[in-house]
Amino acid sequence: MKESVSLRLxxxxxxxxxxxxxxxAVAVMAWSLWIGLQGGLGRIHGVAxxxxxxxxxxxxxxxxxxxxxxxxxxxxxxxxxxxxxxxQTTTYALVASIQLMAxxxxxxxxxxxxxxxxxxxxxxxxLLFVAAWAFLVKALWDxxxxxxxxxxxxxxxxxxxxxxxxxxxxxxLFRTCRQPIYLGFALVLITAPCWSLDWITLCxxxxxxxxxxxxxxxxxxxxxxxxxxxRYRSEVPYMIPRFLR
Numbered sequence: 648m649k650e651s652v653s654l655r656l657x658x659x660x661x662x663x664x665x666x667x668x669x670x671x672a673v674a675v676m677a678w679s680l681w682i683g684l685q686g687g688l689g690r691i692h693g694v695a696x697x698x699x700x701x702x703x704x705x706x707x708x709x710x711x712x713x714x715x716x717x718x719x720x721x722x723x724x725x726x727x728x729x730x731x732x733x734x735q736t737t738t739y740a741l742v743a744s745i746q747l748m749a750x751x752x753x754x755x756x757x758x759x760x761x762x763x764x765x766x767x768x769x770x771x772x773x774l775l776f777v778a779a780w781a782f783l784v785k786a787l788w789d790x791x792x793x794x795x796x797x798x799x800x801x802x803x804x805x806x807x808x809x810x811x812x813x814x815x816x817x818x819x820l821f822r823t824c825r826q827p828i829y830l831g832f833a834l835v836l837i838t839a840p841c842w843s844l845d846w847i848t849l850c851x852x853x854x855x856x857x858x859x860x861x862x863x864x865x866x867x868x869x870x871x872x873x874x875x876x877x878r879y880r881s882e883v884p885y886m887i888p889r890f891l892r
Contacts (some may be wrong), residue, residue: 650807654730661727662801665737668744669796676835677780679751683763683841684849687754696755703750704849708856710746712863714739730804740797750849759844772840779838782820783831789819790828815872817879823888825865825879829857830886858886 679686691699713719720735723742727734764772791813793799803810820827833854839846868876883889 650730650804655805655807658730658734658801658804661734662737662798662805665741665744665797665801668741668748672744672747675748675751679754680836680839680846681776681841683760683839683843684751684754684845685756685758685760685841685843687752687756687845689753689755691755696757699753699755700845700848703753704852707743707746707750708853708860711743712860714742715864715867733803733810734800736794736810737797737800740795754845757844760841761844762842764840769840772838775838776835776840779831779834783828783835786820786827786831789821790816795828815868815876815879817883820888822883825883825885826857826861827888829861830888833857861885 689696689699714723723735723738724732726742727738787795791799793802793811794813799810799812824830836850836853865876865880872879
């Protein structure tokens, strides 16, 4: 598949922007959770702050799920129509990164903190927090890191080929549970060392999404893989890992 030099350069630049946004989103999320969401730039108070923070918390799971639907994928193709829609995965990762940064940076802190780990307890919290991030990274790797980070899109244009979406993930952590990415995301949220009103609000909302959101994903897997997915579902638990058969 022959591509123009200008398209390849654009895809490469687009990929660099998407990956920079992804790295920034991870850093902002980790820092914000570490301090109990008390560093947001929002300065709204009272009922307006509750409404604003609720909207910031809701926009990520709602838009994230919508963009995985057929209509959502059409929106992604319109956002980046170059290369016959092959930048869809890159655009998805870019939009998700912007959503995460918006949620944490625009949050209006309540100032209500119940627990801030110190000393040995802080070390324990830090180890759990790092372990949760490591679990999430491993889950992303097992699902296909290039697809999860958006590299699959722009690299396909640079290489002059179609996007490689890969097969249904069943190896690595996917042998222990069907949704390790969502589990890892939830673990990152709940192992934060600073417990605040803002933290518990976000945890309740996003952990609920981590439990319910994958049901839509599994409906797509059932349509795509049929009996193969049904056998996988019958053998592997949904969310709680099973390390021994």
